[in-house]
Amino acid sequence: MSTPAIRRKRRRGARVLVGVNLALAALMLCGWIPGPVGTAVAVLLPGLGVIAIVVTLATLLLVRRAAIPASAAVAVFLIAAAPAMPAFASTPGTTSISIVSQNVRAQSGSGAASAQDLIAQHPDVVTLTELDAESRTAAADVLEESYPYSYAVGTVGVWSRHPLTDGEPLDLGLGWNRALRVTVQAPTGDTVIYLVHAASVRPGAQGARDEMLAELAATIGDDDAPRVIALGDFNAATTDPALLPLSAELTRARSTDGGTGFTWPATFPVVRIDHVFQRGFAVARSDTLRAGTSDHLAVLATLTVD
Template sequence: MTDVASPTAARSRRRTAARVIAVTAAAALLATVAVWIPGVVGTAASVVLPWLGIVLASLVVLAFVRARRTLLLLLVPVLVWLLTLAPSAPGFAASVDGPTFTVVSQNVRAHSGGAATSAEQIAVSSPDVIALTELDGDSLASARSALDERYPHSYAVGTVGVWSRYPLTSADALSLGLDWKRALRVTVQTPDAEVAVYVLHADSVRPGQQQGRDTMLANLADAVAEDSASSVVAVGDFNAASADPALGDLRGELDWVRPTDGTLGFTWPAALPLTRIDQVFARGLDVVSSGTMRAGESDHLATVTTFGL
């Protein structure tokens, strides 16, 4: 009886494993494809997308151990996942011999009282430009006190501010479709080139409420499309994961800056980063390095990007 029952039980386990693999693989494929759907579905799927790799890797291991015939079944979801994640995958640093331009950007979390600490810790690395978002009145004053001596050229409006080592030859507030200003554009006059820098604090995303953010991102894409500057950088809190379809128009105008530190550049929440919602885009510049850093008590990591001019 034991000799008969054992093969039967083994076949039953293989069938059960095959069903689990098939159902889970189908769910992972649907979640991956959902990233291409505009609106709340695509926004939610873009946050989950990187983590689907763990699910698919686990299915591959399970298939090797319990149901090898299902490996072919896994080929489609794995390939679709790889192709969908590819535009948000890590990149490689460019090698440049000339001057560089470093921009650090962080959401300092309004009413946290940590803007000064963030500003001071960021300034230690001596970037050329510091962009801060989610500023309130007190945090703006604290940031100014911490930075104005070392970064004499600055401009702030609404919840965003920028500090520069180099002169700002123009500075404009941008509403990008909202009733109040949450973005700006400045021209930074470095010794070697002019760089147009956009700083964005996109509207928040909540269940059933993301139109404000989508409008801002679409209008930012329109703004940079009309910008005649040869070198453009856009940084800030976009409130959109890297694969979010709402970033599609902006990706058509600027290059999404890939992290060069071998990670996916997750920035939020700072205690255990699960997604990248603080983005960096550029045009006309080579990326020398791109990564993140902890600064202050914010719930966002800062993005640190160095460009070759």
């Protein structure tokens, strides 16, 4: 039997938990603020969502009438996380292009192993980022027989079963090349590929990354190609405000395997910083896979056209 003293204790506990929930909601709302605050909240968002759900359930167990204020953080989380939610695969079109991308982690010696694991998926195009001289050579030795067409710039490279044309390096305001643009003559028709390895983000230092992503979005906005794929290591979580300009130009290939789609760190992924964006396709498959010894999971997408 619930005594008045117990009910008062429950109400006090519920008020504290509601306060925590409202604070979580306010924190998650900060995820729409461009710059370091939005970036930090985007990285923390999955964990904040789990905490919000646990706190909400605990509140409901104490006082059911607190359901509405207690659910504020969960509602904000669901809205904020919507772009990262899994999606249903589209109905396969008449022709398709499959493409895979991985950050192989410089100095890890993962170039050959990653390439071997990736070609086991039989993609049309393999793209690698954070290549050093040794890993680029090792990957090329594995890929060149099945993927005779290639184009590499700086720390990024593309290998394809189909001819590549119009390759050009992109510095995207960084001052040195960590991105490229190339056209693949695929069965789906000529498709422009943008491969990017965005600058790293550290506390107090993310301006270079933000500029690269803004420049990438502007470059793609000026590109009138009907079929475009932009992929690689963006060093930005799915809900990071820095990706909003790019999301206005292209559609992100959301996970179709029902999983989180997280890519880093590979041993226990907690955030997705490797992405595939597209224009002119339907997404028949989008998932992640372990390849080599890199600290990033690879991302794989199969895109179709009618």
